[in-house]
Amino acid sequence: MFMDPVSTPERTKISGGKSASGRLFYFMGPSGVGKDTILNTLREIKNGEVFFATRYITRPVTDGGETHIELSKETFQKKRQEGFFAFAWQSHGFFYGISARIFSIMDEGWDVIVNGSRGYFPKAEKVFPDIIPVLVTASEATVLQRLKTRGREPEAEINRRLHRLKNFSIDHKSLIPIENESTPEAAANLFLSKAQRKTSDARLDSCMFEK
Numbered sequence: 001m002f003m004d005p006v007s008t009p010e011r012t013k014i015s016g017g018k019s020a021s022g023r024l025f026y027f028m029g030p031s032g033v034g035k036d037t038i039l040n041t042l043r044e045i046k047n048g049e050v051f052f053a054t055r056y057i058t059r060p061v062t063d064g065g066e067t068h069i070e071l072s073k074e075t076f077q078k079k080r081q082e083g084f085f086a087f088a089w090q091s092h093g094f095f096y097g098i099s100a101r102i103f104s105i106m107d108e109g110w111d112v113i114v115n116g117s118r119g120y121f122p123k124a125e126k127v128f129p130d131i132i133p134v135l136v137t138a139s140e141a142t143v144l145q146r147l148k149t150r151g152r153e154p155e156a157e158i159n160r161r162l163h164r165l166k167n168f169s170i171d172h173k174s175l176i177p178i179e180n181e182s183t184p185e186a187a188a189n190l191f192l193s194k195a196q197r198k199t200s201d202a203r204l205d206s207c208m209f210e211k
């Protein structure tokens with residue numbers, strides 16, 4: 001299935017505030033740690049304006065999980081060559097991409113959130129040096145339980161994903177670490193509090209915290 005990205009409701013407009021220039025938050029963390037769940041919780045919080053980038057993936061939409069745009073491998077590679085993607089990587093036997101639209105969205109003043117890969121992060125940082133990494137973590141036991149509960153992958157694939165759990169260390173001056181051992185709401189609010197701008201033009205962030 002292919003959906004026209006222009007008609008995709010990626011943007012969640014909540015309260016009407018805009019900052020001068022948008023920031024790029026790059027969520028990452030091991031499979032099953034809860035990234036999608038936290039992002040869905042963030043979407044539901046009605047007190048901010050953020051652009052959530054939809055992912056283009058060669059994984060069938062029928063596999064469940066996040067709402068992504070499914071592309072065939074051929075279409076993905078064609079779009080990649082045409083410069084359609086800001087970020088593109090390969091993992092778990094699939095191709096993943098984030099549209100280059102995020103750059104014009106940020107130019108318009110929107111903060112952007114993408115769901116990325118730890119393995120790809122060094123390249124993403126080269127593409128956009130002001131990127132703000134957000135690393136979601138939980139214990140191995142918690143992640144294993146969550147992968148089993150989600151039930152999207154067979155056991156062998158769950159074991160492969162667990163194997164990648166601790167294979168990355170992210171050392172970055174702007175890193176926002178988010179431990180997701182409590183509720184998704186707690187993790188989402190932790191992110192919002194850490195993402196608050198320190199400067200006085202924090203219109204977006206003050207909107208985020210309006211009750």
Ligand SMILES: Nc1ncnc2c1ncn2[C@@H]1O[C@H](COP(=O)(O)OP(=O)(O)O)[C@@H](O)[C@H]1O
Pocket residue numbers: 029030031032033034035036037038065146147149150180181182183184187
């Ligand atoms: N804080 C949490 N508490 C309980 N269950 C969670 C929490 N965060 C995520 N989950 C569950 O864990 C599973 C994996 O979460 P998901 O968001 O798909 O992870 P990821 O996107 O990182 O692979 C899902 O079944 C989800 O409902």
Ligand SMILES: O=P(O)(O)OC[C@H]1O[C@H](OP(=O)(O)OP(=O)(O)O)[C@H](O)[C@@H]1O
Pocket residue numbers: 028029030031032035065091092096115116117118119120164
């Ligand atoms: O380099 P890593 O940090 O290990 O990440 C590899 C890939 O795994 C996750 O995707 P995907 O949505 O397929 O998996 P998940 O839903 O199980 O996290 C993540 O978003 C990356 O695309």
